[in-house]
Amino acid sequence: MSNKRRSILAISRLPLLVFSLAAPAGGTVRSARALCFVLLACLSAGAGSASGQSAAGKCMTCHKEKSPGLYNQWFMSKHAMHNVTCIDCHGAERGDADAFLHEGALIATLVTPKDCGACHAKETKEVDESYHATAGLILESQDAYMAHAVGGYPAAIAGCESCHGAKIKIDPDSPNKLARESWPNSGIGRLNPDGSKGSCSACHTRHSFSKAQARRPEACGKCHLGPDHPQKEIYEESKHGNAFFTHIDDMNLDADRWVVGIDYFEAPTCATCHMSASPTQPLTHDVGKRISWTLRPPISTMKENWRDKRKSMQAVCTACHGSAFVDGHYYQMDGVVQLYNKKFAEPAGKIMKTIQERGLLENPSSFGNKVEWTYWELWHHEGRRARHGASMMGPDYTWWHGIYDVAQHFYFKLLPEARAFGDPEVDARIDDLLANDPFHQWMRRPTEEIKADIRSGKMQRFYEDLFQPAE
Amino acid sequence: MFRKYRRFLKGLSTNWVGTAGVVLTTSAFVLFIFMEALRLLGIVTNAYVGLISYMVLPGLFLLGLALIPVGWWIYRKGTGRSTAELLSERFDPEILQPKATGSRLVATIAVLTLVNVLFLGAGGARMLHFMDEPVFCGTACHRVMHPEWITYQDSPHARVKCVGCHVGEGAEALVDAKLNGLWQIVSATFDLYERPIPTPVHQLRPARETCEKCHWPDKFHGSRVKTFPRFGFDRESTPSYTALSLKIGSGTGEQRGEIHWHVAEANEVRYASRNDERETMLWVEVRKGDDFWRFTNRKIEQEETGAVRTMDCVDCHNRATHVYEDPERAIDERIHRGELDLSIPYLKREALAALTSGYADTAAATAGIRNALTGVYARRFRAETAALQESIEDAVGVLQALYRRNVHPLMNVSWNPYPDHRGHRGGSGCFRCHNPDLVDAYGEPIPYDCTLCHSFLSYDSSAPFAFLEAPDSTSADFSMHAYLRDEFLRSASR
Known part of the structure; x- marks a missing residue:
């Protein structure tokens, strides 16, 4: 992001510089104007990211009207509270395959784990090492073969790739440089033009990026349901799901710290067991870290280091069970x-x-x-x-x-x-x-x-x- | 003389047809003189009377005149005798006496014909004049024109005659309008008109002939500040404000990109729209001296064609006079003006609910608005509104008037019946051309940046001019506030 910020700064400061150089050539009015601009230039330099801010201010002005839902989601988010603005995530660098000039700013529609990682480095690293991040590599699998041969390309795009992630294609004629067959896509293993894998918004739905939303079973239920992996339905059938929906208001879902057994105790959600913190272990975004069996292939096998993984999961269980x-x-x-x-x-x-x-x-x-x-x-x-x-x-x-x-x-x-x-x-x-x-x-x-x-x-x-x- | 005239009339009253003709003609004439006398003496001032004086009476007069010869013709056929025989039977021989200048009967008829022509000429002139009066346009076809008549009277152009914009000047415009009027009589009589009646954008006179008589682009300068208050749905109906400094200049000299640039003398903007409805643009061209830009809609097959139009006032100001209010904005405005008492709890929420509940007709709305408002405060807020009874009663009246002004069930005119192209509410208006889809050969769109046409002095803010204050670094709106304040200072000091 720091690089991005710098390039935005360069673009948006340029006019100020031109103004402050050109203005003194005029009469008194011009001089007054010049003074005004020099002052503005100084202010923006002094405030560090003021020009990035100015670009963001411009984004907000229009998008507040044009896409009020998006704007309001952001406005109420933790990002807004910490002054993380449009340009911090959407700012692009010259040379980025998906960068385009929009209202004087070089931006990209696609926000990748690499972008999020500028602030959320630990989480990004964990996701990148997780099984989730490999979900987009199914193009060689039996499932992908089946979707393309038995079904057809449109179904593969809107079906499989919506969960697994598409390989993002660049279309120079598209207004945001993204080809329509691969955008929109928030598949968890999306193959991004910057080489990163995945999409944080698969679980942290934009533009609220709400913790509560990612902690609820519905976040996982976008993909983990149906005849072949009905985790969502199984959870709803289980005592865990039962208790969750009964005690939903006591789940403390918005809390910053969310340790099972301490900050909430009525029920676990998917996130609780597979990712969130327990009294003895930290939160992880590597979703496979507590899974001992692989239940996906025709014949199940134990995973590598399965004893450690099982121990981790059992540490979560024992927050509530003997x-x-x-x-x-x-x-x-x-x-x-x-x-x-x-x-x-x-x-x-x-x-x-x-x-x-x-x-x-x-x-x-x-x-x-x-x-x-x-x-x-x-x-x-x-x-x-x-x-x-x-x-x-x-x-x-x-x-x-x-x-x-x-x-x-x-x-x-x-x-x-x-x-x-x-x-x-x-x-x-x-x-x-x-x-x-x-x-x-x-x-x-x-x-x-x-x-x-x-x-x-x-x-x-x-x-x-x-x-x-x-x- | 009078007896002679009476005898003459008797002579014409051959049978009931002839008699009816004589009675109609005579009484219409006498009544007309009487009505004109009353009008000139200032006893009758109701303009609606003009409908009778200048339209009904001359009409009856003409009808009577036509019946007299018809009556004579029937009489002659019935008796089977010659005209000469019949004449001598019905009139005194002395007035049939042939003279060098013709008989007295011929002279009498000639004089009366002259009087008729004079009367009809004067009546016709008065009639044309009367038909130029807004009250004629607004009330002659009262059901059809009622919504337009009501909104016109409450409009900024209430002192400009309808014909000033809808007919224009010159014989050609007059003939056009009268021919068009004939069709309107037919469609009103036989109930062939659409409800609501479509906007006559295509029949309007060119704006250069009409609007620019009073408003001409050379005289648009500087900025205009407009504040849009908006009240919340909470208990206090908390206000928020959006204040815009509209860059309304015509963009001469260095001040390019101002709103009235589109109609500045040096510039010409042409466009074609889908189905000629002026909503979805197929392409837009701009000519400024030798410079030329063309933008095409990248979302439309370019084989599609539409009528080419040169932009003028009404492309944006399409509702300059017959302004229908949006119910929410109308309530906001009435609260802002102090017509609705803000101390009533949940005023905005309840007023809007009462106003926009789907009523079948105006009578139902009048009763329904009262029921809704008094009911909710009596049932749910009885204690705290005990002292506010008068305010609630006033609010009922204001809302009923608002309904009557804007909603006309007989003409199917409900809330927001027509698009308003000034501004960009609902993504229309300015955004018809200023959007990412209309691009030049390099894919560059027509600029659609918000601050192109207006600066912001506030934006859903708690104070009308919030952005003139220093931005608060702890607010989520900090960046926007700083940017917009900066933008305003920059464009205002240009």
Whole structure:
């Protein structure tokens, strides 16, 4: 920002200099004017950023009328209180790809984490190191392939890229130099022309940049919802969400300091567990720092340094819960995640691999065959719902929207569709699974016998090993 | 003489048609003389009487004259005899006696015809004169013109005749206006007019002929300070002020870029607008001597064309006379003028609610405004408004008058029926051309900076001239205040 400020200063001081040099050439009136301008020039030099201020004053004058909502959001914000004005964020440097001259000031519409980082260095660094910042790199992923091939470019822009972030394109003919296909965009992993990744306004909605807003579950709910990752819905189902909406007025959401258990205690929000300060640890903008499992891929794995990460999360939990409660939760959660892994995800993956290796798929393109969709939804939709449900204490999402759907689609969609190829190797693999895998043997046994096994606890013993996370 | 005239009239009263003709003509003539006498003696002053004297009576007179020969014709056909026979039957032989100068009957008819011509000539002249009077325009088609008539009387041009702007001068303008008037009679009679009637921008005389008779660009100088008070919706109706120093000069010499620069003699601004509605510009051209700039709308396909117009007064001052008030601004202004008592709690909020609740007609509004205002203060603020009964009663009257002035349900004239292009309320007005979309060949837009046309002496501030004070460094508005103060000093000392 300091560089930006300097360039703005240079532009806006120039006329003053010209005036103060030219003015003394005239008569008395001119001299008076000259004096006036010299005084103004001195004042602006003395006040340090006075000329930057003058540019900002000009912005405000028009935008107060033209975009009163934007202006009033800013006016009521912490930024306004600390005299952080338009030009401090929107001022650009000569040579910036998205810079344009607007009413005598060189500005850019796009405010990137690099700009915010001029003041919020720690937060910017944390975001840059976080998984969030990589969200824009999905262009090579299956999701992006699907959006472009199965859906189409407009849906990819307005859908996927709105959350994940677009690669910002420059259009020299656009009034603000930004191409319409990538602006507006506040995707969390936006690829900015200055090389920075992400967009702070993904969570801190402009131009209020309100803490309260970013702390509420709705901030995350912009993207974390729907059939494939219904974190918002699971939170609403959970006791946590329940308590939050009941005690919303006691949440102290506007407070500067917001330590769980101390500054508020009725409920946690998404931010509480994943980012905000707890009595024993500071706030972090690296959203993955407390996450031990990755629940995103077809088969879940433990993350790097998962023990430390889990400890961090548990430190948040213990602000409100006893350690036995916390251990119990993790025990239950690990059980569901590994149940999904071992019973469904791994066999389904192997069956799909065999189908592909045997060249059984009719259409060569990915997603050109029904069985691929079945498998995709198994892990990407219901498989994730089950795992997320268990990790955030959402019972209905764990079972009915989760493992129930996984099981039904595994047994009665995936297996029949795989058998329909009539391939001996695929059939042999499925037969072996149903005959020899204790998780799946139930299908060929009488109901009463299974019921007896459930009552005796024999059935439960098949799953004993799933509660301990594998290294 | 009188008896002779009576006999002559009797002779003309061949049957009921002829009789009606004679009665109509005679009584219209006598009444006209009578009314004129009353007017000249100052007994009748109501201008509306002119409608009867100068329009109805001459009309009846002419009708009567036409009926007399019709009656004669029917009479002759009925009896089946010749004209000569009938004449001698109905008139004294002495007046039918042929003479060198023709019979007495011919002489009588000739004299009476002369009198008729004189009467009709004088009546016609009076009629034309009367039709130039605002009261004719405003009340002849009273339902259609009522909204315009009411707003005109309350306007800065209330002392300029309607025809001064709407007809202009010269025979051609007069004929145009009368032909146009014929159509208006037809459309008013057969209910063919639009409600509200559209603004006649395209029929107005060129401003150079009309407006510039009194206001000419060479004489626009300097600045004009206008203060816009705005009262809040809180209990105290807290005021805030925006005061503008409008740069209204015509931009001669070094003072370029002032508002009336557009109509300065040396400059010509031309434009074409979408559907010729003067709202969305297709392109704008500026010619100043040999210099020429052209700006095209980058959001419109350039194949689109529209009528080319040279800008004049009414492109901005399109509501110079028939000014319809915005309800909120109207209330702000009445409070500011002291017509509404600011000590009434929630005055602004309640007044606006009472005024703008959708009433079916004027009677409903008159009752509704009273109910709304007295009701809310009786029910919710009884104790604290006990001493304010008179003020509340006054407020009811002011709001009812405001409603009657601005809303005319019979003509579908509701609040803000027409755009006002002076200023830029609602993004229209100045911003029709001064916006980022109208760009030159290099992509540079027509300037649209706020301080181009006015400096700010306050902007939603607590005092009308807040920006003349030193800026407060702890306020969020510090930068804007400092900038605007500086800008005002700079442009005012130019």
